[in-house]
Amino acid sequence: MPTLKLASWNINSVRARLPIVGQLIEAEAPDIICLQETKVRDSQFPHADFEEAGYVHRYLHGQPMHHGVAILSKVPLQEERRYDWQDNGEARHIGVRLPNGVLLENVYIPAGGDVPDREENPKFGQKLDFYERMIRWSEALDVPTIMMGDFNIAPLECDVWSHKQLLGVVSHTPLECETMERLRASNDWVDIGREFVAAPERLYTWWSYRAKDWRKSDRGRRLDHVWVSPELKSQVKAHRVLEDARSWDRPSDHIPLITELEL
């Protein structure tokens, strides 16, 4: 039974983050890396850097400027599909099949703008609609699946620095949290983050760039997640977040998540 080490990281531009992606590879040597917000068209992806690091299998879904996801792997995978859950062509998903048939879905769910109101802010409605399309996909899933990425919702009270102060802030509104829970329930998904760091223990994956001292103010949110189908739950052997990465040179505002599975 080989152990597979997976990393998930919203890196907010793969080109700007190349040095610290290298730092992650040196520190953790993951077998497979799921990146979100690569912000690069596929033809300009920094292939050589990942080739040199041993990630000779790459599966990209990028676009100019915004969004973009990538799966980088030391082991050969089979590209399965790129879902357009956004329904407007934005590059927010890529899925692959692992050698044993398990599906790996890498997703970047939209942030949803600033105002939590469909009428006033179309981006908020697009985010909810994205979740609804995922729910329809998830309900029909009949293959063991690992899903990871930036879900852009912090569902539990303990997933944000202040539940009360964030109730009206996009990423933690009751409507978003309920919608996310409907997605979770639709395939009985297991929230691996909370399997390893049980609520109500503090667990964040994102801190705003705008804080003077992110660690001191610690106004974090758990926006990034790893979910697995229930039949895979017992095969997940380890999971942790690399909080120190928020202090690496020219950091992302998100930190990497590391998950080890026996497959």
Next chain:
DNA sequence: ATGGTCGGTTCCCGA
């Protein structure tokens, strides 16, 4: 106290 900072097709926009 209602700001603040990133990245990119960069003097705006999305996050």
